[in-house]
Amino acid sequence: xxxxxxxxxxxxxxxxxxxxxxxxxxxxxxxxxxxxxxxxxxxxxxxxxxxxxxxxxxxxxxxxxxxxxxxxxxxxxxxxxxxxxxxxxxxxxxxxxxxxxxxxxxxxxxxxxxxxxxxxxxxxxxxxxxxxxxxxxxxxxxxxxxxxxxxxxxxxxxxxxxxxxxxxxxxxxxxxxxxxxxxxxxxxxxxxxxxxxxxxxxxxxxxxxxxxxxxxxxxxxxxxxxxxxxxxxxxxxxxxxxxxxxxxxxxxxxxxxxxxxxxxxxxxxxxxxxxxxxxxxxxxxxxxxxxxxxxxxxxxxxxxxxxxxxxxxxxxxxxxxxxxxxxxxxxxxxxxxxxxxxxxxxxxxxxxxxxxxxxxxxxxxxxxxxxxxxxxxxxxxxxxxxxxxxxxxxxxxxxxxxxxxxxxxxxxxxxxxxxxxxxxxxxxxxxxxxxxxxxxxxxxxxxxxxxxxxxxxxxxxxxxxxxxxxxxxxxxxxxxxxxxxxxxxxxxxxxxxxxxxxxxxxxxxxxxxxxxxxxxxxxxxxxxxxxxxxxxxxxxxxxxxxxxxxxxxxxxxxxxxxxxxxxxxxxxxxxxxxxxxxxxxxxxxxxxxxxxxxxxxxxxxxxxxxxxxxxxxxxxxxxxxxxxxxxxxxxxxxxxxxxx
Numbered sequence: 001x002x003x004x005x006x007x008x009x010x011x012x013x014x015x016x017x018x019x020x021x022x023x024x025x026x027x028x029x030x031x032x033x034x035x036x037x038x039x040x041x042x043x044x045x046x047x048x049x050x051x052x053x054x055x056x057x058x059x060x061x062x063x064x065x066x067x068x069x070x071x072x073x074x075x076x077x078x079x080x081x082x083x084x085x086x087x088x089x090x091x092x093x094x095x096x097x098x099x100x101x102x103x104x105x106x107x108x109x110x111x112x113x114x115x116x117x118x119x120x121x122x123x124x125x126x127x128x129x130x131x132x133x134x135x136x137x138x139x140x141x142x143x144x145x146x147x148x149x150x151x152x153x154x155x156x157x158x159x160x161x162x163x164x165x166x167x168x169x170x171x172x173x174x175x176x177x178x179x180x181x182x183x184x185x186x187x188x189x190x191x192x193x194x195x196x197x198x199x200x201x202x203x204x205x206x207x208x209x210x211x212x213x214x215x216x217x218x219x220x221x222x223x224x225x226x227x228x229x230x231x232x233x234x235x236x237x238x239x240x241x242x243x244x245x246x247x248x249x250x251x252x253x254x255x256x257x258x259x260x261x262x263x264x265x266x267x268x269x270x271x272x273x274x275x276x277x278x279x280x281x282x283x284x285x286x287x288x289x290x291x292x293x294x295x296x297x298x299x300x301x302x303x304x305x306x307x308x309x310x311x312x313x314x315x316x317x318x319x320x321x322x323x324x325x326x327x328x329x330x331x332x333x334x335x336x337x338x339x340x341x342x343x344x345x346x347x348x349x350x351x352x353x354x355x356x357x358x359x360x361x362x363x364x365x366x367x368x369x370x371x372x373x374x375x376x377x378x379x380x381x382x383x384x385x386x387x388x389x390x391x392x393x394x395x396x397x398x399x400x401x402x403x404x405x406x407x408x409x410x411x412x413x414x415x416x417x418x419x420x421x422x423x424x425x426x427x428x429x430x431x432x433x434x435x436x437x438x439x440x441x442x443x444x445x446x447x448x449x450x451x452x453x454x455x456x457x458x459x460x461x462x463x464x465x466x467x468x469x470x471x472x473x474x475x476x477x478x479x480x481x482x483x484x485x486x487x488x489x490x491x492x493x494x495x496x497x498x499x500x501x502x503x504x505x506x507x508x509x510x511x512x513x514x515x516x517x518x519x520x521x522x523x524x525x526x527x528x529x530x531x532x533x534x535x536x537x538x539x540x541x542x543x544x545x546x547x548x549x550x551x552x553x554x555x556x557x558x559x560x561x562x563x564x565x566x567x568x569x570x571x572x573x574x575x576x577x578x579x580x581x582x583x584x585x586x587x588x589x590x591x592x593x594x595x596x597x598x599x600x601x602x603x604x605x606x607x608x609x610x611x612x613x614x615x616x617x618x619x620x621x622x623x624x625x626x627x628x629x630x631x632x633x634x635x636x637x638x639x640x641x642x643x644x
Contacts, residue, residue: 008269009276015267016305019280022266023309027285030313031170031239037158040150042211044169044316048421051141051161054134054557059098063129066111066118067092067102070126078121085117098130105129127547134549134557137161140576141553142414144370145421147315147428151396154370172212172313175238176200177230178219179255180245180293185219199244199291199298206302210310212240227258235262235286239313242306243279245293255279255290263288275300315428317401323394329355329450332376334384343372344393345433347407349449354402356393357409357450359435373397373405373433405431406602410442410454411523412551413589414572415486415610415625418618423609430602436550438521440470442592447475452597453606455485457523457589461530466588468635478637481598483591485610489571489624490527492582493556502566503582505531508542515544516555516564523587524552528568531584553577571624586626595639607631 010018032046061067066089076082089106090099098105104124112119136157137143143161144154150168158166178197186198197219204214215238220230227243234241243255256268256279263283268290270278274297279290287309291298311317326346334340343359356376374393378384385391395402408416420432437445442454460469467482494502500513505528508515518525532539539545544564549555553576555567560577574581591610597603609615611631619625 053162055136055160060131070104138553138557142417172239175234340378342376346373407451409445409451412436439523440521479639516567572622
């Protein structure tokens with residue numbers, strides 16, 4: 001039992017710390033509810049949300065112009081233009097489905113039209129100006145993890161992914177009980193000695209701004225039995241109770257006594273002015289706060305002591321946007337024609353400087369906004385920024401949050417999203433920013449100090465080992481460590497029932513087989529090239545070798561939609577889409593970490609998560625993974641001293 005002190009003079013920080021601990025001991029918690037996505041702005045997700053459909057869900061034209069077979073345009077130049085006659089192209093608008101037999105779109109401004117047809121003075125590349133199925137999000141992808149505030153872009157991403165309702169943290173119901181013989185409702189004609197009850201309107205507005213819902217109850221006279229009955233009722237109906245007035249030591253000030261009669265008082269009297277006589281207590285696990293009657297005192301108490309409790313009930317921190325000057329982590333080339341607002345991530349490099357890395361994504365990829373930390377402002381008539389140059393950004397997240405964010409740049413695997421969600425469920429102060437840049441991209445980024453962690457799975461063809469030789473070659477100065485993660489099953493993802501009878505990479509060269517590949521630098525692309533050499537097959541023999549997807553789930557989405565017949569990927573992606581899987585090998589998927597980041601709390605927390613039982617159970621549910629000691633350091637490369 002906490003010691004009750006009548007009108008003590010507890011310091012504010014001590015009162016708040018003591019009160020929050022007091023409430024936690026009594027089981028303070030939050031409620032959840034199912035709400036429409038369209039009404040979710042500013043709400044907090046209660047659990048991870050996964051896409052139910054791909055976006056786009058069909059192969060779409062990304063420009064107004066003509067759809068063509070790219071091969072028909074090959075050889076077109078300024079001096080040797082190609083004439084396309086009616087029947088050799090299809091006129092299309094942005095968003096139209098890509099016509100059959102076409103694999104490229106030419107913008108209308110690049111077409112020269114005449115009575116004979118359309119003349120092209122430049123060849124079209126396969127799949128140019130086309131939005132692939134799942135370009136924005138693939139069915140089964142995690143759109144957002146637990147305990148993330150829903151932003152406008154998130155609503156678009158959820159709807160694009162076929163999600164129409166989510167489980168959210170419920171808005172706390174805050175019961176407001178005005179008390180006092182002198183208090184009368186607003187609107188009446190007050191007599192001498194009567195005070196219009198206006199505090200509840202102020203408090204409701206403050207609560208609404210903080211994401212809670214104020215519920216105002218009738219004025220209660222200064223009768224201990226009536227006050228106790230009101231508190232009893234309101235604690236049963238609401239998540240938090242504000243008992244207004246009656247907190248001092250006057251003859252009718254019975255707030256503290258009422259709370260003590262039904263529950264317990266933690267603190268009565270705070271070393272602040274105004275607001276000193278505030279009462280902090282609870283009835284059961286419900287917080288009950290005695291708020292002084294003077295309006296300014298009440299506002300101070302709500303700002304300093306009630307708002308932190310509301311934050312706990314909402315499972316979130318308050319965020320304030322800022323604008324800052326940062327250092328470019330890598331070069332960004334811009335058109336001179338436009339003022340650009342580029343979605344980007346932020347992080348602290350090995351020298352402690354805040355660095356910005358643009359997110360490479362098209363205008364239709366709304367999920368890039370949910371991943372962005374800031375908007376990089378590139379002025380018109382600027383060619384962009386060089387690496388190391390200073391730039392201006394508008395923050396979408398506070399610097400404090402960015403400082404607590406693990407930046408993961410590397411190979412895609414759904415286990416990263418699962419680890420992020422598990423991390424958030426255990427530590428809401430830690431965040432993760434991830435970008436799918438491939439295994440080679442991870443090594444180069446970590447070597448440049450752009451991120452703390454990177455997923456890598458690069459096969460060394462000479463001895464069959466993974467990752468070590470690449471790290472030693474591309475990060476010769478060291479300063480990194482290799483962390484054990486998992487072994488995963490790689491194979492050929494094919495349609496249900498494997499209608500084309502694809503059994504090995506040799507079958508990829510068969511006529512009619514359409515392949516969906518990964519981007520250059522991806523470990524899966526490196527593995528495919530190795531398997532093709534082993535089978536003595538040239539990439540030129542594979543239809544779709546140059547068709548690049550950024551994730552395993554995006555490859556699976558193409559196959560599930562019938563846009564491709566096969567792709568090399570992991571078993572968990574095939575299972576997400578109920579596709580068949582032809583195993584090819586078991587590969588090693590490790591995490592590369594900068595030594596300078598090893599002692600950062602958020603990095604340590606992430607590495608603890610991948611070794612935890614809840615996370616390993618998630619891996620087992622995904623399928624296709626095996627593991628020994630995730631989180632173990634496999635090899636360290638100390639930072640080499642520079643020669644003078």
